[in-house]
Amino acid sequence: xxxxxxxxxxxxxxxxxxxxxxxxxxxxxxxxxxxxxxxxxxxxxxxxxxxxxxxxxxxxxxxxxxxxxxxxxxxxxxxxxxxxxxxxxxxxxxxxxxxxxxxxxxxxxxxxxxxxxxxxxxxxxxxxxxxxxxxxxxxxxxxxxxxxxxxxxxxxxxxxxxxxxxxxxxxxxxxxxxxxxxxxxxxxxxxxxxx
Numbered sequence: 001x002x003x004x005x006x007x008x009x010x011x012x013x014x015x016x017x018x019x020x021x022x023x024x025x026x027x028x029x030x031x032x033x034x035x036x037x038x039x040x041x042x043x044x045x046x047x048x049x050x051x052x053x054x055x056x057x058x059x060x061x062x063x064x065x066x067x068x069x070x071x072x073x074x075x076x077x078x079x080x081x082x083x084x085x086x087x088x089x090x091x092x093x094x095x096x097x098x099x100x101x102x103x104x105x106x107x108x109x110x111x112x113x114x115x116x117x118x119x120x121x122x123x124x125x126x127x128x129x130x131x132x133x134x135x136x137x138x139x140x141x142x143x144x145x146x147x148x149x150x151x152x153x154x155x156x157x158x159x160x161x162x163x164x165x166x167x168x169x170x171x172x173x174x175x176x177x178x179x180x181x182x183x184x185x186x187x188x189x190x191x192x193x194x195x
Contacts (some may be wrong), residue, residue, distance in 0.1 A: 022056060022071035026088045031058035031067040034194040040082050040186060043089075047081070059085050068083045076153060082186030087100050087179060093171050112158045119177050126157035134150045137173060 011053055012100065035048035043063040050069050057074070058067040068088060072081045097118060104115040112120075115124045126134040131151035134142040144163035152158045163170055171178060 024069040025071040027069050028066050029069040037192045037194050039190040045085055072098050078189050078191050079186045083182040084187040086182040094160055114155055121173050125162050135162045135166045
């Protein structure tokens with residue numbers, strides 16, 4: 001029999017994930033001129049050396065002005081650098097849930113309540129009028145959120161937005177899976193010299 005897990009999402013985090021980060025990691029910083037361009041899917045980032053801390057790199061979305069500090073060095077490898085950039089992206093949790101939240105069919109036929117399982121974490125969303133709604137994790141208390149006019153109309157996307165609006169710490173429910181997912185995606189980075 002094979003004792004290996006069937007899903008890579010079920011793997012335990014490496015010890016490196018448990019190491020403390022530099023306090024500047026993810027914060028706005030000053031940087032030297034970019035020396036590389038890193039592409040992950042359709043997203044392109046400029047890579048530079050941070051000015052205040054020699055041990056840190058910096059990145060920005062290509063074409064933007066502000067750099068964010070990254071407590072990585074080139075010796076860590078481009079895949080780890082790319083994974084950390086993805087994990088600092090404010091949309092990473094939405095993207096993760098869009099691909100990993102498995103819809104559970106409600107037995108009572110209620111179309112306003114959507115139930116999901118995300119790698120063992122059960123959560124539900126009630127879609128109310130005016131694009132507002134409620135979310136709960138497991139059998140916890142329902143929490144209300146109002147999304148406003150720019151909220152998605154599509155139920156799955158709206159449910160995810162409600163989850164993110166009601167639970168500021170939502171990411172903690174889905175770790176280490178998000179980190180492992182980012183590491184897999186970052187295996188496909190493309191690096192070019194900055195022009």
